[in-house]
Amino acid sequence: MSSTHVMPAITVTEDENPSKAKVSVVPIASVTFPPKFEYKVVSKSPRIATISNLLTTEEMQSIIAIAKPRLKASRVVGDGVNSSARSSTSCRIPRAHKDVMSVLRRLSEITGYSIDNFETIQVVHYDETQEYKAHNDWFNPNGETYASHMKNGGQRLITIFCYLNDVTGGGETCFPKLDLKFAPHAGHAVLWYNRRRKDEEGGAGMDDRVLHAGTRVTGGEKWGMNVWIRERKYIKK
């Protein structure tokens, strides 16, 4: 493991991350990055980036082993179980394992957000033919379940979707409104902001442009991991 890495060319301002002013629970010196780690800005508005080599092979194997016995039919926020929009299985995993924590520490350093703001990690698994149709990760202020979701940690400000294996066919993460598509590659991730800054076109508000889908897997299986960063501390239940 090497500590050589390219620091992100992205600045999180204090108005969008008030907790940045507070002391991080993780000392920066303890964070190590895999060799060839690279953070690349893809779009400045909406803010989207790719992260190459975020996870090591050992970390991916551990995360999959932790998740495998826990998988259940995926739920959709505010839409109940077995929604036709999402045919994958998923589960939440504890962060206590060192191979989960090492990834979260990197993401805390990259984004400037404390791990305290990270929602419980979700691992997703798609078999061949499975998919997750276009959706937003943010809680809809007009939705029935908005208040209950917001109570613990507030809005999902940032999504980091990590790829835990190489997929034989399909399974891209697709942003139909932006004409952007990311193919799944083991150890890599896509990061995006779900809320516009006030200086972005349209002004501050939840961002419809980051509507995205996990396209149908056409060969092999796909493992992924969702890291959602909330605007405030998220209490694990």
Ligand SMILES: O=C(O)CCC(=O)C(=O)O
């Ligand atoms: O599978 C993907 O590429 C995206 C998954 C996703 O959007 C989600 O789990 O919320």
